[in-house]
Amino acid sequence: MVKTASTMLPLGTRLPAFSLPSTTGETVSDQSLSGARGVLVMFICNHCPFVKHLRSALTEFGKECQELGVAVVGVSSNDVTGYPDDSPEKMRAEAEAAGYTFPYLYDADQSVAREFKAACTPDFYLFDGNRQLVYRGQFDASRPGNGKPVTGSDLRSAVQAMLAGKSPLVEQRPSIGCNIKWIPGQEPEYFTGEPASAE
Numbered sequence: 001m002v003k004t005a006s007t008m009l010p011l012g013t014r015l016p017a018f019s020l021p022s023t024t025g026e027t028v029s030d031q032s033l034s035g036a037r038g039v040l041v042m043f044i045c046n047h048c049p050f051v052k053h054l055r056s057a058l059t060e061f062g063k064e065c066q067e068l069g070v071a072v073v074g075v076s077s078n079d080v081t082g083y084p085d086d087s088p089e090k091m092r093a094e095a096e097a098a099g100y101t102f103p104y105l106y107d108a109d110q111s112v113a114r115e116f117k118a119a120c121t122p123d124f125y126l127f128d129g130n131r132q133l134v135y136r137g138q139f140d141a142s143r144p145g146n147g148k149p150v151t152g153s154d155l156r157s158a159v160q161a162m163l164a165g166k167s168p169l170v171e172q173r174p175s176i177g178c179n180i181k182w183i184p185g186q187e188p189e190y191f192t193g194e195p196a197s198a199e
Contacts, residue, residue, distance in 0.1 A: 004120040006137055006174035007190050015039055015131040016115035020075065020105035023092040028073060028103045030131075036071035038162050039131065040155075043113060043123040043180065044104075045076045046094045047085040050177035051122050053144045055098055058122075061139075061152050062102040065159060072102035077113035078121075078181040086181070113180055114188050120177035126158050134158065134168040138175040 019029035033039050042058065044051045051058075062072045074095075078086040088106045095104040107113055116125060126135035135158035142148040158169055182191060 003176060004179035005176055006123050007117040007119050008172070008174055009117050009125065009133060009136050011133050011136075011168055013133040015041075015127045015133070016112070018105075018107075018112045018115070020107055020112060021088075022103040022105050023088065023095045024103070026103075028105055033071040033073075037069040037129050038065075038071070038134075038159070039127040040065055040070055040072045040159070041116065041125045041127070042072070042074045043077060043116070043118040043121055044074045045078045045083075045086045045121045045178075045181075046090050047083065048121040048178040049144050050120075053142065054122060054139055054150055057139070057150045057152055059099045059101075061155070062100060064156075066101060068159070068163060070159060070163075074100065074102055074104045075107050075112060075118075076104065077107035077110045077118065079110075079183045080108075082184070083181050110180070110183060110186065117188070117190055118180060119190065120175060120179055122177050123175050124155055126155070126162065128162050134162050135172060137172040141173075143176060 015030055017030050019027055022028050065072050076086055076091055080087045091104055124139060128134050139155050140151050140153045142150045161169055
């Protein structure tokens with residue numbers, strides 16, 4: 001496991017186009033989310049301890065965002081040949097067990113992760129109603145074993161600011177998690193394999 005930080009995609013970046021199958025069998029695209037007050041894209045997976053640490057909080061936060069009119073999707077981009085616990089079948093079981101109310105999508109060829117320059121799980125991207133990036137980074141400062149409570153404070157503040165029409169938060173800290181498990185030989189240029197500094 002390589003502890004990896006977000007790439008911190010430039011603010012103002014347009015929501016990349018995507019069209020991916022969900023665990024329920026439907027296809028979800030950026031176009032199908034039109035009309036939402038914002039779009040939250042979360043790169044997650046089944047087996048990552050950093051995601052497991054936030055699991056119940058992500059379920060509740062997803063519901064909270066949906067009630068506010070913000071569309072939420074989870075995306076798993078891991079190589080399932082090397083990591084079968086992240087297979088679509090296991091994703092379906094995980095979504096049901098966790099109680100996810102948001103679509104959980106499978107990025108088989110990892111092209112969507114590349115478009116977002118996603119680097120780790122979890123990795124969060126919040127786009128406003130104009131589909132411009134207003135936040136990327138951590139859910140909060142809690143990590144497995146660091147003793148800090150899971151509050152979602154960073155991402156929650158970003159959503160509140162966006163819905164209030166305020167400028168993006170000045171301080172945005174990168175998420176830290178397991179590196180996305182790239183298909184061998186297809187690692188993106190931004191993947192260095194170097195561990196992130198401890199937080």
